[in-house]
Each structure stands twice: as structure tokens, then as C-alpha cells.
Amino acid sequence: MKVAIFGNVNREEVAIYSAKLIYELGKRDVAITCEPYFLEFLDRNGVNTQDITTFAEGKEIDADVAFSVGGDGTFIRSVAKIARREIPLLGINAGRLGFLADVDGEKEIVKAVEAIASGNYKVEDRPLLKLSTDGKRFSKFNYAINEIAILKQDTSSMIAINTYINGEFVTKYQADGLIIATATGSTAYAMSVGGPIVVPQASNFIITPVAPHSLSIRPLVVTDDCLMELSVES
Template sequence: MKIALFGNTSSDRDPQFEKYIFSVCEAIKRYPIHLYLPDMLFYSLSPDIQDKIRPMCILFDVTPPVDMAMSVGGDGTFLRTASIIGDMEIPILGINTGRLGFLADINCDELDDTLREIVENKYRIEERILLEIDTNDEPNPFGSICALNEVAILKQDTASMLSIHAYINGEYLTSYRADGLVIATPTGSTAYSLSIGGPILVPTSPSIILAAIAPHSLTARPLVVGDDSRISLKIESRSKHYLVSLDGQSQIFNEHTLIEVYKAPYTQKVVKRLNHTFFKTLRDKLMWGADLRK
């Protein structure tokens, strides 16, 4: 079996990150697994850790055709890993060294049991939809990047609110007057969308959420549409510009740029332990239904 290991390469990462990476590498090498590590991640580590893990792994520049990718960090690292994987259809396992961890939901103390289950083929794979955008600009500033969590239309800095004219499959829906609009996948329903009052969806449900950010109307409630919908947006801004973010990767657009958001032609495969369910994660991570008076 071949596994590629991904992690945060930035200089402001958790000081304990190198310890986590070394522990993961050591755990993987106890099993019949060929470990691959990106050059950028390897050379971001201290020389001491490099010397320790170099005999354990094969370095690469371009992601090889591995059986699985492993993301070590939080949900942000998982999203970056998904962006790198793209349409290669490589399933991702998230090892959580962060705080909440909806995508990266395997704790470090579960790693050994998880690896044993993977080698024994005792795990499941969930198919998660992604969102793709198209514009009337050429070329598309985002290229082939898709969003696993959400596409967010945002005002720039302290600019006035936006007027976002939305159409579903060519039919006029409404004009949102708000600080922005989040278009989220079911996976992203527990991320940005949740923080602005959007509904929680089961990650495999065939749906897309539209939720306004600080709407200037009490009637602008979140809306759930089918994942076969094509969402067209025309944005007006006093600053003549607005921001588009795909899972935190942002680009500035001119207000003359039209946006279309729709389901990508491929899915992201997410590795889950057999005893890890979405409802259990809701109870554990969000204390769903817990009576805090006790």
C-alpha cells in the first residue's frame, strides 16, 4: 500500500507539528506501507527531524498515484490537501492535531488502530461533492481549483454591503443585500455556513446551501437547493470590486465579472473509520443535544 503524507508547511504552524509528523511516520512504518512525503513538507522540517524520517519515506514533487493521502493538522490542512489532490480521486484520511476537527477527525491516539484497520481494509469511504466556479473572465483566476467546504462572495475590507443578484438554473431567486453570500456543500455546512446561521446537513446529502452574511433583511433566510443546481450571481458594489473565496483561497473580482457556481464533475473521497459516524461527530465536537445544566 502507498500513502502520501501532507501537512502544514508555513512558518507559523504549531510548534508541536514536527513531533506529530515524526510520530505519524514512525507509526506508518510499522505496517506494510510505502510512505511518500512532499519535498516542500520535508524541507520545511528541522534538519534533526529530516535525518530521522528520511530513511522512512520517498520524497516527491508531483503527487504520485498513491492509494491514500493522509493529512496531518486541522481542517484547514485537510482542505489544502484536497486542493492538491484535485481530481486524482485519491481518498484522504485526516489526522487531527488542531482543535475542532470535522474533516480531520482521527485523533493521534487513534492512529495505530486506524492504520491497522486500513491495512486490513476495514474502513469506509464517503463521497463528498465539491463546488466549481466559472466566470465570464478569461482565464478563470481560480483555474481548476474546487471548494470542498464553500464558495464565499465577500465585500472588500470596509466597503459597503453588496447587492448580490442570484439565479437558480436561470430563474431569478432574489437580490441579497448583505456583507456577502456563502454557497456551501454539505461538508461545509458545519464550517462558515454554520457560523452565519446555516443548517447542518448530512455530508453525503445531495444539496447546496445559500446563506447570506449579515443580510440587511430579516427575510433573507438560508436556502437549501439540489446539488444539480447552477447558481448564477451578478454582484454590485460601491467599491466596484468584491472578493471570492474558495475554501479560504481568495481572488479580487471586478463587479462586471459574473459568477456561476455548480457541482464539480468529480467528488472528494474521505476515509472514515467504521465506528466514526457523522452523528457521533456532532455529539462529540458540538456537544449536540447536551444538557449543559447538568
């Protein structure tokens, strides 16, 4: 088995939990790989990294399972890097909230590694958003587990966002921005601007405007198999 580990290099707890994770995986002869900057972080914090390999930024990751050690931000970034390969991801909370993490504490790390090594686990599928643009700005990591946000920048004026679903024009949002959220992300940014809470198992995306210039504009819930096209006017 080969495991990829992602981690937040700005928190000391990450080194502690990563050391425990690496030790438990090493006992079971599991091959471990991580990003070069995370390996440097582990080395600086005295973690044994002798048999750990690294993978290049932007390259496809070869792993059977991945771990995210940190908070929700680390988990979200990890998803974007492994989405193309559909690698199962398990979050270990070493952050503040850890809403997306299933493992909390060193004892739970041991149990998690034992379960994965023995195949005694199940994978919960979560819909992702995939972003395509005219340019190549997001070509490497164009998947999102929570949301994609189109926001105004460096201006006090609103932006106009023409919205199409499956080729049909829906509306033009005059607003400070627009959030396209998954069911998982419905309790994140979208909720803070008035979007509905949707259970994670629901097959839906939520379109929520940010400060819309209209009393009649409300969040819109759509199926997660639709194609949304957005064009922005200043």
C-alpha cells in the first residue's frame, strides 16, 4: 500500500500527529510520499523521514489512500490535488475546527491506520465542483469540495454575472459576487451569506449571490450533474 500525506506547515501539532502517523504506517511497511516542503517541515521538527519519498508540485500523485493533517483548509487543498485520481482522503484534525476531519488525537490515529491497513473501512463519496476557464489559470487544481466563488475585486461597484444552466439562460446576478457550493460546502461560505443548509449526501449544488442588488433574488438549488456557465461583466 502507498499513502500520501498532506499537512499544514504552520502548526506545531501537525508535526506531532504526523510523527505518530508515520510511525504507525512504518510498522506496517506502508510506502509514504508527501510534498517536498512538507518533508522539509517534518525534518525541521525531528520527525523520522528516512523512507519517505516526495512528489513534484502539479504532478499526479500515485497513492492508494491519502491523509490530511491540519484543519479544514488543509483538507480542502488536499482534495484539489488528488481529485483527478479519486484517491480516498482521511482528515486528521490538528487545526481549530476540523469540521471535515474524522480523526482527532493520537489514539484515533492508531485506530485509523489499523482499519485502513486491514481494509476495514468504507469510502463516502462527496460531489466535487470542477472549474474550467478560458485561460489556464486553474488548470492544475480545478476541483473544489466546498465552493467556487466569483467576487468583485478592487472596486466599490457591483459585478454582473450571466448564469446559464445546461445551456439555458437563468438570470443575470447584479451583486458583489456569486458562490457555487456543493452540499458539503453548504455549511461554509455559502451559509454565511444566507444560503440554505443541505445534507452532505444530497446530489445538489447551491447557487448563492453575495449582497445581490434585488429583493427578488434568492439562492437556487440545482442538481449536481448540471453544467453551469458563468460570464462576468464589470
